[in-house]
Amino acid sequence: MGLLLLLHVLLVAVVARAPATEAWGKEGHYMTCKIAENFLTEEASTAVKDLLPGWAGGDLAETCSWADTQRFRYKWSSPLHFADSEGGCKFDYARDCHNRQGETNMCVVGAINNYTAALKDSSSPCEQQSHHSFLDPSRSSLTRCTANQPTTTLLSAVDPTESLMFLAHFVGDVHQPLHCGNADDLGGNTIIVHWYRRKSNLHHVWDVNVIETAMKDFYNNDMGTMIKAIQLNITEEWSNEEKQWETCRTRTKTCADKYADESAKLACKAYEGVEQDSTLEDDYFFSALPVVQKRIAQGGVRLAAILNKIFSGNRRLQSS
Ligand SMILES: [Zn+2]
DSSP: OHHHHHHHHHHHHHHHHOOOOOSSOHHHHHHHHHHHHHHOOHHHHHHHHHHSOGGGTTOGGGGTTHHHHTTTTSGGGGGGGOOOBSSSSOOOHHHHOBOTTOOBTOSHHHHHHHHHHHHHHHHSOGGGOOOOOOSOGGGOOEEEOOSSOSOEEESOOOOHHHHHHHHHHHHHHHTSGGGGSBTTTTTTTTOEEEETTEEEEHHHIIIIIHHHHHHHHHSTTOHHHHHHHHHHHHHTTTHHHHHHHHOOOOSSSOSHHHHHHHHHHHHHHHHTTOOTTOEEOHHHHHHHHHHHHHHHHHHHHHHHHHHHHHHTTOOHHHHO
C-alpha cells in the first residue's frame, strides 16, 4: 500500500512537472514536412536525404518531431520553439525574440535564421561561407576557410544533420499561431479550457486537438488522407496564393519574422471569446480547422523553399 501510494505521488509529481507543450503535435509536424517533400527540387531532395540520420529511413517527415525530444538534452533549445509577444497582435523581433535571460535571437525566428545560415555554411563552397553566431553558446563555433583547405572548423561545428532537423521542426512551429501568442499566458498554455468534454488548454487545442478531431471526424483517422486533402487545397483552392507564400526577398535571412507576425495576428483571433474554463466545441473547431490546415500548408511550402534555396547549385554536398 505504501509503495502504491509512493508510486501515485511520484506519478502526480511527474505529470504536474510535465512541461507545457511547445510544438504542433507529431501529426502537425509530420504533415508539414510531408507537404514540404512534394515541393523540393531534385537537388534539394537528394541533399536532404544525404543529411538524414539512418533511423529516418530516408524520410524527412520522420525527423520533424525530433527537436521536441531534445528539449531536456539541449536545454538551451527550449525557447527556440516559439516567439511569444508582449501583445498588440504583432511580432516585433527586437522586442520579442529573446529567452528568459534576455539573450537576443533566442526564439523560433532567430533559430530558423541561424539554422538556415548554419546549413548554408555546411553546404557551401568555402569562399562563400559567412561567419555567424550559433544559438547554443556552449557549442558556438566559427568556421574558417584557408587557401587550400575546404573548411577548418574552430571549436566544434554545428552538426548539419541536427541543423536540418531543427530547421524543419521550427519552420513548422512558427506557423502554429499560438507559438506566437501572448507571453503573459505562455502562448495559451495557462488558459485551461474544455475541448468538447476533455480538459485541455488553448495552446494544446491548436497544437493537437483540432488536428485530432479533424482526423477522427473527416479523415478516418488516417493522416495520409488528411495530407492529401491539404495538398489538393494547395493546388486548387490556394493555387493563386501559393507563389506568394514562397516569396521572400531578403538575401541574408529567411522571412521567418513575417511568418511569426502572421501567426501573432492569427493568435489574436484564436484568443477571442476564450476565457479560463471556456468550453470550445463545434463553432470554435470549424473556425480553427481551416486556419490550421492553411498554416500546415504554408509551413510545408516555405520549408521546401528554404531548403531549395540552401541546396540549389550545391555540388560540394553531393560529392562529399
Ligand atoms: Zn516545437
